[in-house]
Amino acid sequence: MEQQxxxxxxxxxxxxxxxxxxxxxxxxxxxxxxxxxxxxxxHEDADDVLQNTFIKVFENIHRFKGNSxxxxxMYKIATNEAxxxxxxxxxxxxxxxxxxxxxxxxxxxxxxxxxxDAMQLKLHKAIAKLPEKQRLVFNMRYFExxxxxxxxxxxxxxxxxxxxxxxxxxxxIKNAINE
Amino acid sequence: xxxxxxxxxxKVPDNYFDHFDERLTQKIKTKNSTNGLITPHGYFMKVxxxxxxxxxxxxxxxxxxxxxxxxxxxxxxxxxALFYFNKNIFTPPENQLAEFFIEDYLTYNNTYEIADYSDxxxxxxxxxxxxxxxxxxxxLELRLYGETPTNLNLFDDE
Numbered sequence: 001m002e003q004q005x006x007x008x009x010x011x012x013x014x015x016x017x018x019x020x021x022x023x024x025x026x027x028x029x030x031x032x033x034x035x036x037x038x039x040x041x042x043h044e045d046a047d048d049v050l051q052n053t054f055i056k057v058f059e060n061i062h063r064f065k066g067n068s069x070x071x072x073x074m075y076k077i078a079t080n081e082a083x084x085x086x087x088x089x090x091x092x093x094x095x096x097x098x099x100x101x102x103x104x105x106x107x108x109x110x111x112x113x114x115x116x117d118a119m120q121l122k123l124h125k126a127i128a129k130l131p132e133k134q135r136l137v138f139n140m141r142y143f144e145x146x147x148x149x150x151x152x153x154x155x156x157x158x159x160x161x162x163x164x165x166x167x168x169x170x171x172x173i174k175n176a177i178n179e
Numbered sequence: 180x181x182x183x184x185x186x187x188x189x190k191v192p193d194n195y196f197d198h199f200d201e202r203l204t205q206k207i208k209t210k211n212s213t214n215g216l217i218t219p220h221g222y223f224m225k226v227x228x229x230x231x232x233x234x235x236x237x238x239x240x241x242x243x244x245x246x247x248x249x250x251x252x253x254x255x256x257x258x259x260a261l262f263y264f265n266k267n268i269f270t271p272p273e274n275q276l277a278e279f280f281i282e283d284y285l286t287y288n289n290t291y292e293i294a295d296y297s298d299x300x301x302x303x304x305x306x307x308x309x310x311x312x313x314x315x316x317x318x319l320e321l322r323l324y325g326e327t328p329t330n331l332n333l334f335d336d337e
Binding site: 014017018021022025026029030033034037038041043047050051054055058108113114115116117120121123124143 | 216223234237
């Protein structure tokens with residue numbers, strides 16, 4: 001915690017913030033990118049969200065209270081930004097977020113930024129059919145292996161609720177893959 | 180042949196096989212953690228510089244303010260000098276009027292507004308005409324109702 005406080009201080013002090021922000025960017029850009037990419041699927045959208053996330057982190061670092069880890073705080077911002085983008089895109093097309101994601105996944109086969117095999121495509125299609133909360137929980141638990149306690153802080157949901165969401169998500173995905 | 184020990188001469192690190200399964204599963208998972216999703220070549224290097232280009236550090240902001248400050252100081256000095264050297268030409272209805280006006284002008288406008296207004300102020304030919312149209316009563320009335328001199332539209336383009 002002491003180390004984090006020092007780092008936050010470095011991020012807010014004019015003399016040190018440039019170096020500190022570069023470190024933050026270097027440490028988290030890939031983790032946050034993959035977190036966001038699994039939510040929005042499209043690379044260009046993930047790129048937009050990632051850039052907005054870091055800019056918001058920089059602009060609001062003085063508001064960070066230090067109640068959680070900076071990693072949790074950044075994940076929260078990235079998740080919100082990604083969901084906001086989904087809301088915006090789906091609203092523009094007059095469809096639901098789930099329908100928008102299914103559409104994105106349907107285009108994956110021809111996406112130059114996808115090199116998965118048939119099984120991976122099937123998994124993406126199954127994940128895309130999940131309701132938003134279950135999709136988020138499944139991605140964070142299965143791919144990123146984020147602990148339920150951390151996830152609970154990021155998604156502001158009880159650990160019990162998250163476990164139930166993951167359980168339902170796994171069940172639905174198994175069924176979809178075995179179809 | 181029988182004299183040769185059949186026991187393998189090769190060795191493995193201590194407890195190597197204890198957690199082999201776990202490590203292998205982890206490796207497979209890590210390899211497939213993007214699940215087929217990929218990024219353009221060199222993306223993470225590029226995105227870092229793109230983000231850094233969009234960030235404006237306060238130090239830079241402070242420098243910009245400092246730069247702007249010179250403009251403000253120069254403009255304010257020029258306004259004061261203009262009033263000082265031209266007080267005979269203006270022949271204000273009351274000497275106090277100029278004092279009121281300058282005081283209100285500097286009090287109610289922030290430094291950035293003063294700098295902006297002064298650009299127009301130096302350009303306009305109508306300033307003298309506008310200035311002469313204000314009476315001491317106008318200024319006092321403005322003060323009474325808590326208005327500012329800029330409401331007189333002295334420096335508006337319209």
